[in-house]
Amino acid sequence: MVPRLVVAAPASGAGKTTIATGLMAALVRSGLDVSPHKVGPDYIDPGYHALATGRPGRNLDPWLTSEDLIVPLFLHGAADADIAVIEGVMGLYDGMRGAGDFASTAHVARLLQAPVVLVVDATGQGRSVAALVHGFASYDTRVRLAGVILNRVGSARHEEVCREALESTGIPVLGAIPRTADAATPSRHLGLIPVAERRTEAAEAISALATLIDSSCDISGLVAQAHTVGPIAGTPWNPADALAALGTGEWDARPSGGTPLGARPLSISLSNAGTLGDGHLSVGLSNAGTLGDGHLSVGLPNVGTLGDGPSSIGLPNVRTLGDGPSSSGSAGAGPRVAVAGGAAFTFGYAEQVELLAAAGAEVVTFDPVRDEDLPEGTRGVILPGGFPEMYAEELSANERLRARMTAFVANGGVVVAECAGLLYLSQELDGHPMCGIVDAKAEMTGRLTLGYRDAVAVRESVMTRAGERYRGHEFHRTVCTPPGNPVWRWVDGGDGYASGRVLASYLHLHWAGSPVLAARFVEECS
Structure with a gap:
């Protein structure tokens, strides 16, 4: 209790x-x-x-x-x-x-x-x-x-x-x-x-x-x-079980908590994975132990400040790699996934990194304001939400990383961006040149866009299949023009840009409600 x-x-x-x-x-x-x-x-x-x-x-x-x-x-x-x-x-x-x-x-x-x-x-x-x-x-x-x-x-x-x-x-x-x-x-x-x-x-x-x-x-x-409460019935969530359910038909692409859409179960190949005695999935992350019920426990410490590197964005299951960016410590078992952090990219749910690690990825962080290159060996990049509008000048001034991002995408790198990440991938933000990967210009406005979204994927992307529904939310005061060919539609709107192995939109998703996103992302990176 x-x-x-x-x-x-x-x-x-x-x-x-x-x-x-x-x-x-x-x-x-x-x-x-x-x-x-x-x-x-x-x-x-x-x-x-x-x-x-x-x-x-x-x-x-x-x-x-x-x-x-x-x-x-x-x-x-x-x-x-x-x-x-x-x-x-x-x-x-x-x-x-x-x-x-x-x-x-x-x-x-x-x-x-x-x-x-x-x-x-x-x-x-x-x-x-x-x-x-x-x-x-x-x-x-x-x-x-x-x-x-x-x-x-x-x-x-x-x-x-x-x-x-x-x-x-x-x-x-x-x-x-x-x-x-x-x-x-x-x-x-x-x-x-x-x-x-x-x-x-x-x-x-x-x-x-x-x-x-x-x-x-x-x-x-x-x-x-x-202390006046009693015990509540339930089994603790863990990322390995959430991913294992994808292959058994217990979970498929659905609106979070809603009616399944009948998508076929996803088969995932996890690097360095075995099974525990009760049949649950075991991912071979270093410094991981098991809980009493045999579920996977990823016992890695939280990120701290990384010396002169990017500062922590509070992601669990990530540790430092010497003087370089932080890592999940999966000993190179799976593809390296770089998650943007630092002052400009601070919006992320803890379970996202846990799911990526459980799916076999080696998770590292980098700071687009300060780092001039992606972490060595990066196969996928996640650009979460945050406040790039407050750091537009600094992000623009880091020309080497912007060029590196463009080359990464041109060479088939996988990129998923939410809100702040969309702005960073655009042609420019408030007149400051950005990566130029998304054919749109972004600017601040006085209008707040805020609310839950019942989103339908209207076409395929690196993580979604047409017809699947996901629950997300929007929270921003910027606009991108032109609006492009939306990936998402909801009752009174929609947005998103998808090209090749890039997906960028204003929609924030909680991956614990849709673990298939982590499985597909790591599979693409592999």
């Missing part, structure tokens, strides 16, 4: 990330091993969680991966942890448009059978806070509201008024946090500034937050609430 607690709020902007991250750091300071999780498709908050806990920040999103995978993915991420803290998204009951509270914090809390602590911004209210909390507690009795943390309390008198009012609700106040500059984290057009861009400052801020939470919250009371 993993003790667990959900940190939620009535609305965005109440201070969830500040308090959840500070709580994680305070618990670590007290000697606990904390497993961090984030509801929804957010990439930035998990970076702060990882810095606070020393564990990969992991996302729990019923839309991107399916309801059935929430508990397995949680148990996978929380393995051997003393406690898990799950930060919510938006308001407690805010989910998909037109689907009730599906994919909301409340939805995930119910699936995990976890108590919820509500962070309430007390600014501008006194006794009314009790009506607000009562409403959230009674709205859905399947969600257990275990306590309240009052945020941005103006004075001792203000705190007293709020506490007295909340006594009538029977819901305990587990913290009262004063207004303070120490609780602020800088933001810009897509949210908080990622850890990779301000690691030293972020570490200092998290330390200050731990002190703030420790002094203003009932840590023992919060831990006690986390």
Whole structure:
């Protein structure tokens, strides 16, 4: 059983990330091993969680991966942890448009059978806070509201008024946090500034937050609430099993959590793979052990800062190779896959790298801002999301790597790019020359494109087959022109560029919900 607690709020902007991250750091300071999780498709908050806990920040999103995978993915991420803290998204009951509270914090809390602590911004209210909390507690009795943390309390008198009012609700106040500059984290057009861009400052801020939470919250009371949970039924997800199911017909190309489309099972040839005693797939990664049930455990450390090389983007199962880029350590058993990192490419889900490694790839990282060449022996490149618009000048100035990328594609290299990666592959970004691999020009706009997408692949690409459906999301303020011949279509739009062995689009996918993507990518690289 993993003790667990959900940190939620009535609305965005109440201070969830500040308090959840500070709580994680305070618990670590007290000697606990904390497993961090984030509801929804957010990439930035998990970076702060990882810095606070020393564990990969992991996302729990019923839309991107399916309801059935929430508990397995949680148990996978929380393995051997003393406690898990799950930060919510938006308001407690805010989910998909037109689907009730599906994919909301409340939805995930119910699936995990976890108590919820509500962070309430007390600014501008006194006794009314009790009506607000009562409403959230009674709205859905399947969600257990275990306590309240009052945020941005103006004075001792203000705190007293709020506490007295909340006594009538029977819901305990587990913290009262004063207004303070120490609780602020800088933001810009897509949210908080990622850890990779301000690691030293972020570490200092998290330390200050731990002190703030420790002094203003009932840590023992919060831990006690986390321990009120019971065990949840489920088997921890692991990448080897997810890939093994592809060859048995247990999984085929489907919309995540939806109706299978009848695609034939994919046969994968994994390098250096054998079988465990119970028939599960064993991938021959160095420094890997087994769990008690015989499932594969990839016990490789997290990436740290790589000296003068690219900085860590928080990917698990990756280690350093001397002074060079980091590697999964699969001893050259399979194709080398280079994942872009550094300050400009920070958006990635931890399970993607785990699936690549389990499929036999040797995973390395590189920084397109700083590195002038791809890692030696690279057979495939993954360009994740991030903020290339903030580094357009530096990316453009690295002419040697841009030329190397063009040559890599011309020679048959496999490239998959999401959002930021699409911009990097374009002809130019805000007037700065980029790789020129995708025949489009990209520029910043004032319009935010944000939302879940039920996407259908309308033609074949390096990873998709026409007619397959995948669940993803978009999150950007740029546009590419011309729009090209879309790879993806959804109800009110579509996008994507595919040519040869290159696939680039704005669509973000969570590969744990569609493990066939990892299998196909590694197969292409092989």
